[in-house]
Amino acid sequence: MDIKLLHGILNPQMVSSDTATLTRFSVDGVVPEAVVCPANLSQVSEVIKLANREKWAVTPWGSGTKMEIGQVPKRLDLVLCASRLDKIIDIDVANLTVTAQAGVKLGDLQDLLGGAENRCFFPLEGDLKAQADYMCSGRDYKGVFLPLDPPFPDKATLGGIIATNSTGPKRLRYGLPRDLILGVRYVSPTGEIIGMGGKTVKNVSGYDVSKIMIGSLGTLGIIGDITLRLLPLPEQIATILVSFNELTAVTGFAKRVLNSKLLPTSLEVLNRDGYSLSASTDLKAPSGRWCVAVGIEGFSEEVKREITDLKDMAHFEKAIEMAELDSDSTIVFWKNLANCALTLPKDGETVVKFKAGFLISNFPEVLEAWTNILPDNFCALTASAGLGLACAYLVIKTDSDIEKAARLGKAFRETAENYGGSMVVEFAPATLKQKLDQWGSPHADFVLMRRIKDSLDPLNVLNPGRFLGGI
Amino acid sequence: MEIDALRQRLKEIVGEDYVLSSSVDLMLYGYDAYLEMSRPDVVVIPENTEQVSQIVRLACEEGIPVTARGSATSLSGGPVPLKGGIVIHFSRMNRILEIDTVNKRARVEPGVITLDLQTAVAKKGLQYAPDPASQKTSTMGGNVGENSGGPHCLKYGVTTNHTMGLKIVLYDGEVVDTGGKAPDRPGYDLTGLLVGSEGTLGIVTEITVRLIEQPEAIKTLLGIFETIEDASNTVSAIIAEGIVPATLEMMDRLVIKAVEESVHAGYPQDAEAVLIIELDGLKDGMERISDRIIKICLANKVREVKVAKDEAERNTLWTGRRGAFGAVSRLRPNYMVCDGTVPRTKLPEVLRKVTEIGREYNLPIGNVFHAGDGNLHPLILFDCRDEEETARVREAGTKILRLCVDAGGTISGEHGIGLEKLHEMSFIFSQDDIAAMWKLKNAFDPVGGFNPGKVLPPLAS
Numbered sequence: 058m059d060i061k062l063l064h065g066i067l068n069p070q071m072v073s074s075d076t077a078t079l080t081r082f083s084v085d086g087v088v089p090e091a092v093v094c095p096a097n098l099s100q101v102s103e104v105i106k107l108a109n110r111e112k113w114a115v116t117p118w119g120s121g122t123k124m125e126i127g128q129v130p131k132r133l134d135l136v137l138c139a140s141r142l143d144k145i146i147d148i149d150v151a152n153l154t155v156t157a158q159a160g161v162k163l164g165d166l167q168d169l170l171g172g173a174e175n176r177c178f179f180p181l182e183g184d185l186k187a188q189a190d191y192m193c194s195g196r197d198y199k200g201v202f203l204p205l206d207p208p209f210p211d212k213a214t215l216g217g218i219i220a221t222n223s224t225g226p227k228r229l230r231y232g233l234p235r236d237l238i239l240g241v242r243y244v245s246p247t248g249e250i251i252g253m254g255g256k257t258v259k260n261v262s263g264y265d266v267s268k269i270m271i272g273s274l275g276t277l278g279i280i281g282d283i284t285l286r287l288l289p290l291p292e293q294i295a296t297i298l299v300s301f302n303e304l305t306a307v308t309g310f311a312k313r314v315l316n317s318k319l320l321p322t323s324l325e326v327l328n329r330d331g332y333s334l335s336a337s338t339d340l341k342a343p344s345g346r347w348c349v350a351v352g353i354e355g356f357s358e359e360v361k362r363e364i365t366d367l368k369d370m371a372h373f374e375k376a377i378e379m380a381e382l383d384s385d386s387t388i389v390f391w392k393n394l395a396n397c398a399l400t401l402p403k404d405g406e407t408v409v410k411f412k413a414g415f416l417i418s419n420f421p422e423v424l425e426a427w428t429n430i431l432p433d434n435f436c437a438l439t440a441s442a443g444l445g446l447a448c449a450y451l452v453i454k455t456d457s458d459i460e461k462a463a464r465l466g467k468a469f470r471e472t473a474e475n476y477g478g479s480m481v482v483e484f485a486p487a488t489l490k491q492k493l494d495q496w497g498s499p500h501a502d503f504v505l506m507r508r509i510k511d512s513l514d515p516l517n518v519l520n521p522g523r524f525l526g527g528i
Numbered sequence: 529m530e531i532d533a534l535r536q537r538l539k540e541i542v543g544e545d546y547v548l549s550s551s552v553d554l555m556l557y558g559y560d561a562y563l564e565m566s567r568p569d570v571v572v573i574p575e576n577t578e579q580v581s582q583i584v585r586l587a588c589e590e591g592i593p594v595t596a597r598g599s600a601t602s603l604s605g606g607p608v609p610l611k612g613g614i615v616i617h618f619s620r621m622n623r624i625l626e627i628d629t630v631n632k633r634a635r636v637e638p639g640v641i642t643l644d645l646q647t648a649v650a651k652k653g654l655q656y657a658p659d660p661a662s663q664k665t666s667t668m669g670g671n672v673g674e675n676s677g678g679p680h681c682l683k684y685g686v687t688t689n690h691t692m693g694l695k696i697v698l699y700d701g702e703v704v705d706t707g708g709k710a711p712d713r714p715g716y717d718l719t720g721l722l723v724g725s726e727g728t729l730g731i732v733t734e735i736t737v738r739l740i741e742q743p744e745a746i747k748t749l750l751g752i753f754e755t756i757e758d759a760s761n762t763v764s765a766i767i768a769e770g771i772v773p774a775t776l777e778m779m780d781r782l783v784i785k786a787v788e789e790s791v792h793a794g795y796p797q798d799a800e801a802v803l804i805i806e807l808d809g810l811k812d813g814m815e816r817i818s819d820r821i822i823k824i825c826l827a828n829k830v831r832e833v834k835v836a837k838d839e840a841e842r843n844t845l846w847t848g849r850r851g852a853f854g855a856v857s858r859l860r861p862n863y864m865v866c867d868g869t870v871p872r873t874k875l876p877e878v879l880r881k882v883t884e885i886g887r888e889y890n891l892p893i894g895n896v897f898h899a900g901d902g903n904l905h906p907l908i909l910f911d912c913r914d915e916e917e918t919a920r921v922r923e924a925g926t927k928i929l930r931l932c933v934d935a936g937g938t939i940s941g942e943h944g945i946g947l948e949k950l951h952e953m954s955f956i957f958s959q960d961d962i963a964a965m966w967k968l969k970n971a972f973d974p975v976g977g978f979n980p981g982k983v984l985p986p987l988a989s
């Protein structure tokens with residue numbers, strides 16, 4: 058690679074090729090030849106056009122929290138990092154939208170949004186006569202939020218979250234990134250700056266291109282900035298923890314909740330190891346083998362009612378223990394769970410994460426099957442009862458446990474597939490990926506995915522070989 | 529291929545009775561709820577996916593365009609067969625295949641009428657959230673084609689947010705499933721791209737949708753306002769207050785009057801605007817929120833707030849909204865709906881300018897729209913037999929869309945581009961943007977057989 062070509066379009070401090078940096082930005086052990094951190098979309102566009110001319114393979118990089126997702130790269134010449142694309146462009150509290158660049162960290166954005174006070178707007182903007190008539194809200198609590206709670210909220214960037222379609226427990230109530238995205242500006246694999254959508258909450262003008270950018274793992278474009286829907290911060294939040302010994306009681310309880318009129322934000326089933334991930338000093342471990350964590354958000358009357366009903370339901374299913382977390386403990390609890398993979402491994406150990414989606418109706422069967430094949434040592438299960446999702450976190454010895462982990466992964470996948478679903482390997486060392494396919498086998502619709510990739514990225518410049526079916 | 533030979537081949541696929549080609553039939557299948565028409569060469573009414581696949585394969589081999597058609601309530605020319613060819617009508621593929629109450633999913637054929645699905649799932653205590661005002665007539669296939677919205681989409685999202693998977697027939701007759709009942713199948717979100725693609729990427733033969741629990745309680749309020757600005761400020765103020773109701777629907781004086789004359793919904797005829805506000809969810813806390821909304825209305829100079837006391841009163845309030853388009857069409861022979869959308873705080877400004885445009889072009893304009901979404905529907909009334917007036921209507925429509933774009937909005941919130949707004953696509957998209965969409969079109973439909981002439985304007989090369 059001729060680094061000078063990059064110097065032609067970027068400041069020298071935006072281009073690195075020293076060994077330390079290159080090693081830090083290696084992907085599954087594949088070391089790039091250069092790392093660039095452009096400061097705006099025009100520069101990204103120039104870099105990508107150059108990459109097309111030179112036939113370089115480019116990997117976009119948010120903050121690297123999810124770089125383990127995907128196959129070992131086929132080729133990697135250039136890492137394009139989003140760290141300088143870190144501006145929050147517009148927070149519009151009255152319209153409940155935010156526009157920010159891809160490199161903005163979710164945690165930073167949430168902090169800002171949570172304190173956003175300016176709920177005023179011009180009813181007749183542009184109309185000079187009416188300038189004085191500001192409208193302001195009289196609400197006595199402030200703040201808005203982006204209803205997304207993916208893993209590593211403090212580190213993960215918006216671009217990375219969108220590119221991996223990353224979600225957390227609150228998806229039960231608030232949906233996926235795909236339900237929140239209103240607009241996106243990105244650099245296409247051939248280097249054009251493309252803009253779709255905007256600040257309106259409804260938009261059917263042209264194809265909904267933002268949808269295929271979501272979850273495409275940087276294979277169809279470099280996300281530049283994103284406009285997302287916000288919600289007002291809830292008046293009150295709480296969490297109910299209920300523990301059981303028998304899986305049938307767990308699923309019985311979950312079913313009760315899901316068939317009721319209650320609208321919990323999350324309904325997570327944790328095994329004992331799973332619970333230990335979210336425990337903190339002020340939370341003692343429950344005595345049962347299973348714990349169900351129900352997140353509740355809303356107006357104070359709603360929260361009160363949900364707590365009462367949930368306790369009744371737990372009673373009915375003969376719960377062993379129940380605890381109610383106040384708003385501070387609620388925040389700590391879910392944050393610990395979201396960050397758990399960071400705190401788990403000790404020296405010489407690695408975390409492996411499997412994530413499966415399957416039919417909601419088969420939740421009991423999947424959980425039971427997984428429990429039966431669990432290894433004796435640590436394995437945390439966290440499963441969303443209302444969504445048909447389950448994650449398993451194993452801690453393995455990096456050098457000696459690979460075979461075992463691969464076997465377990467295959468067994469987990471088989472279970473998910475038997476129940477109408479699929480499983481991806483979200484996090485694993487490269488050695489494990491060689492023994493276990495990250496994505497599973499594609500379905501018949503893969504022919505369309507292949508054609509889309511070939512049509513948009515004819516020279517296979519963006520993240521070659523990392524995605525499903527070798528895209 | 530000779531047209532007679534084509535009809536013969538189609539009859540072999542679907543049976544003698546289900547291929548229509550009389551000149552009356554061809555005329556009837558040549559228009560929708562927009563202004564243009566164009567006749568197909570033949571109409572075919574298949575019974576299942578396999579037949580659709582054979583029809584599409586034949587069309588592909590012979591280079592004949594294929595346009596899918598639901599109930600043709602599209603307001604942008606979506607199902608109009610611009611280049612002739614085959615129209616596939618889905619009236620026979622109207623079965624609800626499955627209502628799965630445990631997984632909360634339904635699987636339907638594309639010809640199922642939206643309201644029929646809603647009624648069927650309601651019997652099981654569930655609901656399918658998207659509720660286009662045309663739900664009595666529109667089909668699920670058409671809803672997917674246009675990514676339809678409706679009054680309750682403020683809180684629940686539009687068709688795409690509830691579509692989990694599709695069965696589609698590709699340009700060469702291949703059949704594939706995208707998504708499905710289980711979540712998170714790895715790969716690109718093809719379902720998300722197909723929803724709203726107006727039949728230009730593939731033919732949908734089965735739809736899997738998400739169902740949700742019916743809310744425990746519903747509260748419907750009607751605010752009566754002296755000015756349209758007060759009403760639209762109320763909309764923004766409610767949202768800014770941290771309340772996201774299920775609906776915020778507005779009607780202006782012209783529409784109120786038309787509605788009262790036709791369905792008697794109990795709106796005062798001298799009001800400048802009415803706002804339907806509906807809350808749903810748990811009953812707990814609803815009283816307090818409703819009181820807060822009333823306070824906001826009062827702060828914005830509402831004349832009166834009516835609260836529906838029971839289901840019957842609630843239905844009366846809604847009858848007016850649902851019947852609004854129909855009522856307005858009694859005033860003049862034709863209307864054109866402009867579907868511009870703006871960030872909702874811009875509503876007062878944009879509505880005022882819409883009124884000015886009406887004056888400038890000397891055309892009556894009524895407004896009935898999804899105010900909470902910032903989705904305007906100015907209805908321009910006219911008589912299409914008057915060519916000069918019709919030309920003015922088109923100009924005024926374009927100007928209104930321009931106005932929305934200038935206010936940070938877009939040219940269609942829910943009715944689609946069709947053939948109506950091809951020109952206006954350049955208001956919001958660069959040539960590069962449109963080229964990117966063409967690349968997607970070519971990936972799905974390399975022969976250009978599906979609904980040609982829609983959604984994407986040709987590239988200025």
Ligand SMILES: Cc1cc2nc3c(=O)[nH]c(=O)nc-3n(C[C@H](O)[C@H](O)[C@H](O)COP(=O)(O)OP(=O)(O)OC[C@H]3O[C@@H](n4cnc5c(N)ncnc54)[C@H](O)[C@@H]3O)c2cc1C
Pocket residue numbers: 560561595596597598599600601602603605606607618638659660661662665666667668669670671672673674675676677678679726727728730731732733853854942943979
């Ligand atoms: C009075 C009135 C009120 C309306 N209110 C609303 C409203 O509140 N919200 C809203 O969003 N819209 C509204 N509309 C617009 C319209 O009803 C919707 O767009 C509706 O979804 C169209 O459904 P349809 O069955 O009539 O489809 P059609 O008009 O027949 O087709 C619409 C598009 O979908 C495509 N299509 C149809 N079936 C298939 C298939 N099987 N596979 C692939 N493509 C297919 C067609 O080719 C066409 O491009 C209204 C229209 C009227 C006349």
